[in-house]
Amino acid sequence: MERGSCNDTLDRELARHIKDNIKVPDGEEDDEPCWMLETNGKFSVKSAWEFLRHRESKQTSYRFIWEKGLPIKISFFMWRVWKGRISTDDILKRMMINIPSRCWCCEEHKEETVVHLFLTSSIAVKLWKFFASCAGIPTDGVGLHQMIMAWWTAETKPKLQPIYRAMPAVIMCTLVDTKPKVYYAKVLWRMPPLGRLKCNTDGACRGNHGISSFRFCIIDSNGDLVYAEAQQMGIATNMEAENLRDHKNGTEVLKEHNIQQLLIGDRFTCPSKYLTRYMDHSMEPRNRIEEIKRT
Structure with missing residues (x-):
């Protein structure tokens, strides 16, 4: 190099490759960069990706x-x-x-x-x-x-x-x-708004009719437990275990603590009203609900 500090010469094979593959422009035009991975000397993303990626061998x-x-x-x-x-x-x-x-x-x-x-x-x-x-x-x-x-x-x-x-x-x-299908869902519990209480209930029945039990808990807006109860309820149906007996005992607790409104799920309902959500066409559950409402 005439104007540089490096006096090393290019390798002969590299010089021959440049001479054979790069067309030297005629005249006194300015030098332009040439992309060696394309025959036309222009850059392409495809050629860069093919050069950088690690290609695995083909599998049968x-x-x-x-x-x-x-x-x-x-x-x-x-x-x-x-x-x-x-x-x-x-x-x-x-x-x-x-x-x-x-x-x-x-x-x-x-x-x-x-x-x-x-x-x-x-x-x-x-x-x-x-x-x-x-x-x-x-x-x-x-x-x-x-x-x-x-x-x-x-x-x-x-x-x-x-x-x-x-x-x-x-x-x-x-x-x-032959494998039974397994279905699962993610359940997210949400705390009630400030100054409200939330009641979560559950019931279980071994058979229908069968030995049943219930449980419920009342939680405030800070996530702290206010009251919880679980009892056996003898022989009952699934509907009674899930929706009736636990609500009856929950209503008694609400009256004792002078609670006027309770959040069940995503709705605010009064304790004397939310029982009607579970009314059934059969006479026995209907009579049970009316009995609970009267208490």
């Missing part, structure tokens, strides 16, 4: 999972199985959802896991062996991924290949359908 399993013509619902299900993203009990525990674990596909009622549900449970073993014996596929001593890949890569006639590749999804979808 993903080619079968996302095969063209396969319904997206089945492909997504197989991807979840392959990655271990099925909502089995062991996966739910990792998500801090603790429920009693029981496998519905075996007589021993072992803990439900992805491998146990789809491979080692008694029903799964019978299904895999029944269809694999017809296709000549070994089932002893193989893992879940190996079992699936054995069906996907089995050598057979071209007409039978779609059936072989769909068989793992058919078997595993059948096993998933």
Whole structure:
């Protein structure tokens, strides 16, 4: 360099690359930056992304999972199985959802896991062996991924290949359908406004009719407990346990503490009025409510 402090020369291979790939402009035009990752010398986000990202080697399993013509619902299900993203009990525990674990596909009622549900449970073993014996596929001593890949890569006639590749999804979808559906919801308790009280009630009945009990608590706007009570109520129905006897005892407590208004759920109601929300068409609950209102 004539005007710089560096006198090092370029490497010959680099100089040859620049000479072969970069067109030197004619005339006395100003120099412009050239993007080496594009043949036209212009920058593009695509070339930058391809240069920076780490590209994994292609996996044969993903080619079968996302095969063209396969319904997206089945492909997504197989991807979840392959990655271990099925909502089995062991996966739910990792998500801090603790429920009693029981496998519905075996007589021993072992803990439900992805491998146990789809491979080692008694029903799964019978299904895999029944269809694999017809296709000549070994089932002893193989893992879940190996079992699936054995069906996907089995050598057979071209007409039978779609059936072989769909068989793992058919078997595993059948096993998933045997599991009862678990529904859960997040319940958020809200404190009452300043100067108000809130009553939360609950009842339980073993059978209908059956031995029943109730409980309720009254909490102020600071979240402090004002009063709580729980009692057995003998033989009753679910409706009585949930809505009648606890309200009767709650009404007596409200009268003792001279409480005029009470927040139940998201509404302000007077104690003598909120009982009518639970009126039923049958005569027995209606008579019970009228009796409570008179007290």
